[in-house]
Amino acid sequence: MKTIMKKFTPMFFALLFMLTGRTVSAQSGTGGGDYEADLQGYWRNPLYEDNRDRGEGPYIGDYLGLPLNEAALRAAEAWDPTILSLEERQCNDYAADYAAHSIGDQAIWREADPFTNKTIAWRLRLSWMGGQRTIWMDGRPHPPDGAPHTWLGFSTGEWVGPTLVVTTTHLKNTWLRRNGVPRSDKAYVVQYFTRLGNILTIVDHIYDSVYLTEPLVRSSDYILNPAGRMGTFVCETVEEAPRDLGVVPHYLPGENPSLFEFFEVFDLPVEVMQDGADMLYPEYLDRLEQIRAD
Amino acid sequence: MRSIGLPRHHLCFCMCFFLSTLSIAQLPQDEPDSRSAREMAPVDLSGTWTSVIAEDWRYRMVTPPAGELQGLPLNEAAQEIMNAWNPEADEAAGLACKAYGAPNLMRLPGRARITWEDDSTLKIEYDNGDQTRLIHFEQMPSANIQRSWQGYSHAQWVRETTIARGIGFGGVGGGIGEITGPLQINTTHLREGYLRKNGVPYSENAELTEYIVWRRDTVTGDEWFSLISAIDDPQYLRGLYIRSSEFRKETDDAMWSPRPCSAR
Numbered sequence: 001m002k003t004i005m006k007k008f009t010p011m012f013f014a015l016l017f018m019l020t021g022r023t024v025s026a027q028s029g030t031g032g033g034d035y036e037a038d039l040q041g042y043w044r045n046p047l048y049e050d051n052r053d054r055g056e057g058p059y060i061g062d063y064l065g066l067p068l069n070e071a072a073l074r075a076a077e078a079w080d081p082t083i084l085s086l087e088e089r090q091c092n093d094y095a096a097d098y099a100a101h102s103i104g105d106q107a108i109w110r111e112a113d114p115f116t117n118k119t120i121a122w123r124l125r126l127s128w129m130g131g132q133r134t135i136w137m138d139g140r141p142h143p144p145d146g147a148p149h150t151w152l153g154f155s156t157g158e159w160v161g162p163t164l165v166v167t168t169t170h171l172k173n174t175w176l177r178r179n180g181v182p183r184s185d186k187a188y189v190v191q192y193f194t195r196l197g198n199i200l201t202i203v204d205h206i207y208d209s210v211y212l213t214e215p216l217v218r219s220s221d222y223i224l225n226p227a228g229r230m231g232t233f234v235c236e237t238v239e240e241a242p243r244d245l246g247v248v249p250h251y252l253p254g255e256n257p258s259l260f261e262f263f264e265v266f267d268l269p270v271e272v273m274q275d276g277a278d279m280l281y282p283e284y285l286d287r288l289e290q291i292r293a294d
Numbered sequence: 295m296r297s298i299g300l301p302r303h304h305l306c307f308c309m310c311f312f313l314s315t316l317s318i319a320q321l322p323q324d325e326p327d328s329r330s331a332r333e334m335a336p337v338d339l340s341g342t343w344t345s346v347i348a349e350d351w352r353y354r355m356v357t358p359p360a361g362e363l364q365g366l367p368l369n370e371a372a373q374e375i376m377n378a379w380n381p382e383a384d385e386a387a388g389l390a391c392k393a394y395g396a397p398n399l400m401r402l403p404g405r406a407r408i409t410w411e412d413d414s415t416l417k418i419e420y421d422n423g424d425q426t427r428l429i430h431f432e433q434m435p436s437a438n439i440q441r442s443w444q445g446y447s448h449a450q451w452v453r454e455t456t457i458a459r460g461i462g463f464g465g466v467g468g469g470i471g472e473i474t475g476p477l478q479i480n481t482t483h484l485r486e487g488y489l490r491k492n493g494v495p496y497s498e499n500a501e502l503t504e505y506i507v508w509r510r511d512t513v514t515g516d517e518w519f520s521l522i523s524a525i526d527d528p529q530y531l532r533g534l535y536i537r538s539s540e541f542r543k544e545t546d547d548a549m550w551s552p553r554p555c556s557a558r
Contacts, residue, residue, distance in 0.1 A: 038457055048536055049349045051365025065351035117468070161336070162454040162475040165512060190512050194520075196452070196476060196505050201522050201538050207513060215513070218348045219520055219538040266352065266359070280346050282403040282422060283549060284355060 036119060036159050037195050042228030043106045048221065054102050058179045059262035067277035072182055072211035077256050079180020080249035082241070091235035093131045093151035095174040097189040100202045101220045102178075104128030107230040122157065122164070130233030135166050142169050149185050164193040176206070176216065184210035198224040213277045330413035331431035334451055336474045337508045339416070342550060343406045343519065343541040350537075355403055357381075357491040357558060372495055372530035379493025381557040391555035394423035395443040395487035397502050397525050401539055402491075405550055416449065416477075424552040429479055441498055445484035452476045452505070477506040489525065489535070491557075500527035517543035 047054055063076060094102055104127040111121045124133040135157040142154055153171040157164050168189045176183045187208035194201050199221055206216040263270045269291045278284055347354050360379050384392055404422030411417040416429040427444045435446040453472045481502040489496050505522040522538045
């Protein structure tokens with residue numbers, strides 16, 4: 001028996017290699033099968049789009065380009081930026097959807113099964129706030145609805161042609177823009193990662209029936225930086241302002257003093273603020289002309 | 295036959311191992327493809343697509359104030375030109391379309407109507423500015439082509455290199471593959487124009503590389519494409535300027551609404 005084992009074991013493994021070996025060939029169409037692009041590397045965020053929103057921060061009242069409903073506008077109006085000075089909020093992470101369209105670089109690497117070398121997950125580390133995302137590629141299901149929600153949520157991915165399509169659920173409440181425009185914890189996000197040479201584009205489709213009248217679609221571009229190194233992000237809380245225990249900064253309806261400053265600074269009609277998804281489409285040019293004419 | 299000193303079953307193992315690893319070394323061949331660009335298209339881009347302005351709204355839907363250059367990698371020469379921006383003078387000189395050249399056209403709010411002019415030429419009409427871009431798959435630009443707002447565009451379907459992970463020493467069962475995917479467009483022979491309507495310049499030597507990346511919304515089923523554009527213009531830019539704009543397919547042409555160029 002031992003002799004037979006000795007004789008056939010190598011042949012068995014060789015045959016196994018043959019049977020599992022995949023044919024390598026050019027493919028057409030958008031179906032990628034088991035193939036995957038290489039997303040690994042350090043990706044620099046040049047902030048060429050929505051620069052102010054993502055960098056120094058947007059004006060209060062700048063809700064332009066967002067398909068918001070009435071509830072979102074009221075929640076945004078109540079927002080007081082000093083809420084971020086509360087010690088329990090100072091080190092809040094950026095959520096998965098906001099992080100992709102915010103400040104900071106990303107490092108991406110692949111985690112492989114040590115035996116099969118199949119991709120188990122893609123890991124993303126964000127330079128700002130240091131969050132680390134996992135995009136599971138092994139087919140595992142999303143947790144049940146009642147599972148805990150986190151800043152980075154639970155993500156699974158699959159390749160569709162040259163694009164990694166990532167679905168994220170179980171996200172915490174956060175903002176869509178850093179001026180209090182809310183995104184609820186009922187929201188889920190589908191992101192499309194496409195690498196073209198040294199450019200990585202991430203397109204977010206954000207679905208939030210609580211605050212959006214249609215999905216918010218926005219994209220962010222990153223540039224490969226082979227010399228980039230991810231540092232450590234340490235956040236420690238301090239008492240930034242004396243405040244009575246339990247006070248949560250906010251504005252009651254109609255009391256936000258900064259709500260219209262943005263429109264004055266940039267000579268924009270205030271009516272735009274209420275127009276929600278209409279303002280996303282080309283025919284809104286006619287509406288703007290009409291407002292100015294009136 | 296002289297033995298090489300391996301038992302027969304070990305020799306068999308080596309042969310099988312060698313054959314299986316052949317697939318790793320087998321790179322895609324550059325065989326000439328006789329199909330036309332239209333036949334090779336992995337997706338049908340024909341139809342009318344609306345821009346969805348969820349980013350840089352204040353720079354796209356309205357003309358930003360003079361001198362506003364946030365988010366732009368401009369050098370000093372560009373800033374000088376930008377500071378001298380005079381829309382009335384542009385209109386008087388017949389240059390109202392300076393912001394409607396290929397590097398900025400599809401950044402403006404508008405609809406793109408895409409059709410095949412012939413099997414190797416894609417036509418993109420844009421209603422805002424009433425402009426037409428011709429995307430050539432076969433002809434390369436000749437030396438005596440006149441400069442124009444839309445320049446000369448040459449395209450190819452990108453064949454993306456992909457990786458199939460193998461196992462064990464040498465990555466058995468893995469290898470390199472290719473997928474025909476996005477459309478890459480390279481545009482030269484441009485007239486000098488604006489990257490934003492408030493006079494942010496690009497020179498006539500600017501080179502524009504664009505990618506059209508199609509996708510289907512996994513939730514709504516809508517068709518979308520991202521237009522990723524990278525502008526290289528050492529005369530005015532400190533580095534590659536990259537933007538991505540989103541377009542959603544419409545069911546018909548009902549909202550098609552040509553409007554002339556406006557310098558203001």
